Amino acid sequence: MKTFDVMVIGAGSAGRYGAKAAAKLGAKVGLVETGPFGGLCILKGCMPTKAYLRSSELIGLLKKAPEVGIYPGKHVGIRFDQIKQRKDKLIAEMADDAYQGVLRHPNITLLSGRARFLSGKEVQVGDERYSAERFLIATGSRAMIPPIPGLEEAGYITSDEALEMESLPESMVIIGGGVEGTEFGQFFARMGVKVTLLQRGERILSHEDEDVSEALAEILRNDGIDLRTGVREVMIERDRQGEWISFEEHERVQKVEAEVIMIATGRTGNIDGLHLSAAGVETHPLGIVANDFLQTSNPNIYAAGDVTGGAQIVNMATYEGEIAGTNLVKGPVQKADYRVFPRAVFCDPEFARVGLSERDARERGIPVRVGKFPFSDLGKAIITDRTEGFIKIVADAQWGEILGAAIVGAEASILIHQAAVAMHFRSTVEEYAKISHIHPSLAEIMLYLADEMVGRE
Incomplete structure (x- = not known):
């Protein structure tokens, strides 16, 4: 029976980052993947969907082109076969890059097969048995199918x-x-x-x-x-x-x-076939129960990413993977902090949010003041004909600290990082209003709202 210091089950975003974090600290890591290699983000999630959405975004631009004096023609030609071929090529390259990155790491051994716990310190992968002192479960998620008759x-x-x-x-x-x-x-x-x-x-x-x-x-x-x-x-x-x-x-x-x-x-944690009961790992309806250190009910087994049933966004999965990988080697020394996590919906125009929504704050009984500013009043949005949507800031009622922001509008997935950085440093609305912004730019929308909220309009 081969023994590792750490075994990571699942080589998606959380698993790869967890394996690399543990390996960087000197642990000998066995990384188990059933295949195909790449994880949800690369194979079926973030990257392929955004490759597709780029095509639909261009269609939207072409349809609006006459409003700025450009006439591309009455009918937009769509070659769906080319759209898919482009997506497939990009995804194959990304998956191979991730695969080669794992293979190159001297402290990580890639194991192919489906893992099944035999106990809290042993797993079976295919026909082989392996042991480790600690484990990370990062098996991602699968689609939930509702019970619809027929x-x-x-x-x-x-x-x-x-x-x-x-x-x-x-x-x-x-x-x-x-x-x-x-x-x-x-x-x-x-x-x-x-x-x-x-x-x-x-x-x-x-x-x-x-x-x-x-x-x-x-x-x-x-x-x-x-x-x-x-x-x-x-x-x-x-x-x-x-x-x-x-x-x-x-x-x-x-x-x-x-x-x-x-x-x-929606999706639920992918735990089928892991035989978690043999390892003493508790679950809930959407996945595996984990604490702030990413420990499961078995303190030597951690879980990160979609499998925990939390917010299914890749930046959270990689963050949790790194924390879990560190804690696997050093013990539970680092807690996950979810205060600042930007997320987006890549429709056109986009939606993005970070921190508390207005609804979150009200439900938690947090006294807040809320400001809102439309893109239709923003110079750069007007001259570029991207006036749909708004920005909203949720700030602490007494001190003015920015607690959250939401944006519906052009380039929301980019603009939201202004609020994320401000929140990371616990900036108040008043402090943010002192920052100079390029004019004209879409980024000014947050400055103009901050000015309004502190009475400097």
Whole structure:
């Protein structure tokens, strides 16, 4: 039986960063991956979806071009085969780069196969058994499939299969109005697919503030998406005409036909087959229970990334991986701090947030003052014809410390880092208002709002 100091199960973002952090501290690390190599972000998440969304972003720009005096033609030609080929090529290169990075590390041994715990200190990978003093579980997540009558018989796709489609359908129903539903819905709509988006709650991205959800809903509808909210009792039915998705919307039964059904109702920790009970690792409905040190109920086994069921964003996965990797070697010396974590939805225009939303603050009973400034009042947005959306800042009511920010608008995923940096250094709105900004620039939107909030407008 081969022995390692540390074994990491899963070579996605959290697993690779955890393995490298432990190896950097001198640990001999066994890194287990079932394959294909790369993890969700590279293979099925961040990178391939954003490659696709770049194409739909350009379509949006071309459609708006006449507003600034440019006429690219009445019809935009779409070669979906080229879009997919470009995506596949980029992803293959990124996956290989990540693979080579692991192979080059002298303290990491890559093991291929599916891991299964035999005890708190032993795992089986394929036909081989390995032991280690400490483990990191970073097996990522998988799509959650809701119990919809008739769904299995009708057939469906998730985001995984959506990225492998060889051709575009004429119509699609997307069930779920979260990040995946929003991004894929807009992409397929701009590709010319008739998209119907069904959301169980009364608004899409229901965890965000109401004004954010309303702004994004308007964006989707402007792209021709048939957005239905407050949906209940979804089922798939068949009749002589074909397959129908039946649902109740605000107490009225509706039916819609679609060539493809896509499920985008969230993801859950990928723990099947790990035999966690043998290792004494507790779970919850969305994954593995872990404390602030990323320790599980077995103090020698850690968990990081999507498998814990937390916010499924890659910058959090890599952050947790590094902390877990350090704690695997040094013991529980570093806690995870989630105060400043920017995240984005890459629709067009984008949405991004960092820190507390207004809703978060109110629900926690934190006294705050909230400011809001529209892109339609920003010079650079006006002259570049990107006036949709707004920025919102949530600040401590007494001291003015910036506790959170949300942006719906052009380049939101870039602009949000201004707020993230300010929050990292615990800047107040008044202090931020002293920072000089280039004029004209989209970045000024945060300065103008800060000026308003401190009465310097």
